[in-house]
Amino acid sequence: MARKTKAEAEQTRRQIIDAARKVFHTLGVSRTTLEKIAQEAGVTRGAVYWHFKDKQDLFFAVREHATLPLVDQVDERLLDAGQADPLAGIEQALLRIFTVLEGDPSARETFEIMIFRCEYVAEFTPVLERINGSCDDLAIKLQGAYRRAAERGLLRPGLDPALVAQETVYFLTGAVDRWLAGPEPARVTPAWRALIAQHIALRRA
Amino acid sequence: MARKTKAEAEQTRRQIIDAARKVFHTLGVSRTTLEKIAQEAGVTRGAVYWHFKDKQDLFFAVREHATLPLVDQVDERLLDAGQADPLAGIEQALLRIFTVLEGDPSARETFEIMIFRCEYVAEFTPVLERINGSCDDLAIKLQGAYRRAAERGLLRPGLDPALVAQETVYFLTGAVDRWLAGPEPARVTPAWRALIAQHIALRRA
DNA sequence: TTGGATACAATCGTACATGTATGTATAACG
DNA sequence: CGTTATACATACATGTACGATTGTATCCAA
Numbered sequence: 001m002a003r004k005t006k007a008e009a010e011q012t013r014r015q016i017i018d019a020a021r022k023v024f025h026t027l028g029v030s031r032t033t034l035e036k037i038a039q040e041a042g043v044t045r046g047a048v049y050w051h052f053k054d055k056q057d058l059f060f061a062v063r064e065h066a067t068l069p070l071v072d073q074v075d076e077r078l079l080d081a082g083q084a085d086p087l088a089g090i091e092q093a094l095l096r097i098f099t100v101l102e103g104d105p106s107a108r109e110t111f112e113i114m115i116f117r118c119e120y121v122a123e124f125t126p127v128l129e130r131i132n133g134s135c136d137d138l139a140i141k142l143q144g145a146y147r148r149a150a151e152r153g154l155l156r157p158g159l160d161p162a163l164v165a166q167e168t169v170y171f172l173t174g175a176v177d178r179w180l181a182g183p184e185p186a187r188v189t190p191a192w193r194a195l196i197a198q199h200i201a202l203r204r205a
Numbered sequence: 206m207a208r209k210t211k212a213e214a215e216q217t218r219r220q221i222i223d224a225a226r227k228v229f230h231t232l233g234v235s236r237t238t239l240e241k242i243a244q245e246a247g248v249t250r251g252a253v254y255w256h257f258k259d260k261q262d263l264f265f266a267v268r269e270h271a272t273l274p275l276v277d278q279v280d281e282r283l284l285d286a287g288q289a290d291p292l293a294g295i296e297q298a299l300l301r302i303f304t305v306l307e308g309d310p311s312a313r314e315t316f317e318i319m320i321f322r323c324e325y326v327a328e329f330t331p332v333l334e335r336i337n338g339s340c341d342d343l344a345i346k347l348q349g350a351y352r353r354a355a356e357r358g359l360l361r362p363g364l365d366p367a368l369v370a371q372e373t374v375y376f377l378t379g380a381v382d383r384w385l386a387g388p389e390p391a392r393v394t395p396a397w398r399a400l401i402a403q404h405i406a407l408r409r410a
Numbered sequence: 411t412t413g414g415a416t417a418c419a420a421t422c423g424t425a426c427a428t429g430t431a432t433g434t435a436t437a438a439c440g
Numbered sequence: 441c442g443t444t445a446t447a448c449a450t451a452c453a454t455g456t457a458c459g460a461t462t463g464t465a466t467c468c469a470a
Contacts, residue, residue: 003436003447012447028324030235033427046449049429116333119233120321128321132386156407163396163403170400171372174379181337191368195375198368202361202407210467214417238457251419254459 013051015041018106021062025109028117029059029124056123063127066110070100071134078141086149090142091200094172098179098188098196105185112180139169146203156205164203171199218256220246222270223311225263230314233322234264234329261328268332271315275305276339283346291354295347296405299377303384303393303401310390317385344374351408361410369408376404 004012019041023032034055038045052058077093101108120128142165149155155164175195179186186192224246228237239260243250257263282298306313325333347370354360360369380400384391391397 003434003438003445005437006446009447026326028235028326030233030324031326035427044449045428047447050446050448054429116325119235119324121231121233121236128386129388132383135383159403163400166400167376167404170379170383171376172379173382174375174377177378177382178337178340178375181333183334195368195371198364199372211416217417240457249419250458252417255416255418259459 012041012043012047016043016048016051016058017061017065020058021065021106021109021113024059024062024113024117029055029113030119034058059118059124060127062110063114066104066107067114070097070107073100074138075141078145085154086145086152087154087200087204090145090168091196094168094196094199095188095193097172097176098192101176101179102186102188108180108185111176115177115180135169135173138172139165142168149203154205156203159203168199214256217246217248217252221248221253221256221263222266226267226270226311226314226318229264229267229318229322234260234318235324239263264323264329265332267315268319271309271312272319275302275312278305279343280346283350290359291350291357292359292405292409295350295373296401299373299401299404300393300398302377302381303397306381306384307390307393313385313390316381320382320385340374340378343377344370347373354408359410361408364408373404 016037020032020037023037023040027036032055034045034048037058038048041047048058052061073096074093077096078089101111114127114131118124118127139162143161146155146159146161146164150159150161155161221242225237225242228242228245232241237260239250239253242263243253246252253263257266278301279298282301283294306316319332319336323329323332344367348366351360351364351366351369355364355366360366
């Protein structure tokens with residue numbers, strides 16, 4: 001095989017990542033062999049080992065590829081909705097997560113891999129710790145939004161911003177989990193919107 | 206090796222299940238070899254293959270061993286608290302789940318295996334479907350309790366029993382998930398009790 | 411008491427998955 | 441325009457998990 005252009009090499013790298021996501025999703029991380037990923041990508045194991053150290057390295061690459069934009073979008077929504085109605089901002093942010101998961105199959109696949117197709121043990125425990133960190137960050141962001149809502153009298157009196165933020169994180173975690181657990185891809189139905197709306201409405205003054 | 210008594214055989218079977226739970230928990234399901242389980246149990250692979258068809262069969266046995274009592278206890282609590290204050294019954298039921306997880310290490314290990322140390326693909330997908338079924342059953346039970354609360358004017362007006370039940374399921378799912386995600390075993394702190402209390406208080410009239 | 415049936419232990423062959431080492435043609439660079 | 445690093449493909453050696461088979465000592469039942 002001849003040497004490729006830098007651009008071509010970068011493309012094969014992305015092909016490998018896409019193939020890895022697909023095979024991880026269908027076979028699970030542990031049963032996925034680099035040989036199968038290579039076949040799916042139309043290359044040989046040599047190419048995979050050239051671009052990535054081992055399977056773990058590839059797994060991290062798949063993760064970095066899809067989750068970062070989703071988390072960033074949540075933060076934006078939360079921040080720019082801070083001035084008018086923080087609670088509405090939170091509701092929009094929650095809803096947006098599911099609309100993204102509905103519209104972006106690769107993002108949904110990545111999430112399903114992380115939740116249902118990976119065993120968090122040994123060298124994969126750092127991923128779990130990072131997820132923990134993301135949840136803590138989200139809790140802090142939500143706490144700030146709830147506090148701003150409280151300052152404007154929008155939050156139901158007697159509620160602790162920190163506590164309601166924690167509960168929202170748990171609600172979101174469980175909802176995403178159950179959203180992805182179904183056999184066929186879930187959809188953002190009116191009932192689902194009502195569920196999120198109710199979660200916020202319960203906290204509104 | 207000589208033949209054992211029926212009682213002795215049953216004991217080795219339990220030893221194998223306990224060993225499997227331990228090794229599953231530390232290595233993850235896929236990296237667990239029947240040889241390691243056998244060593245942990247103090248027997249050979251021959252004994253494991255005698256009592257169980259394969260690793261999947263053993264996995265199911267581990268699951269059946271610990272989750273059934275926990276689910277049953279939840280149902281009992283929900284039912285016998287139905288007469289006086291259904292909302293208090295739900296709160297007790299939720300709290301009980303975490304106290305059980307705190308006090309029963311084997312139950313916590315089993316839950317951690319199911320959530321973080323297993324890849325739900327191919328022959329393991331039935332387990333995921335069964336978890337879905339359990340969540341749906343719980344949602345129905347909760348819906349009944351919320352409806353009884355509504356009939357007695359204890360539920361906040363304007364709330365749909367089905368919707369609040371769904372949200373409680375998601376809250377519980379996420380809370381259990383995050384409860385188990387931490388590096389060291391979590392504890393039922395006053396803050397945790399306050400969180401559950403808040404979840405119910407938000408729904409009380 | 412005696413012939414299975416039981417409850418394992420020990421052994422074997424097979425099948426892969428991994429990592430590495432090597433080959434090689436070409437793009438990039440000075 | 442020659443050299444060198446690149447971007448892979450190919451081949452090889454190693455380890456290891458699995459399933460099946462076989463052996464065997466004992467319990468249980470008739």
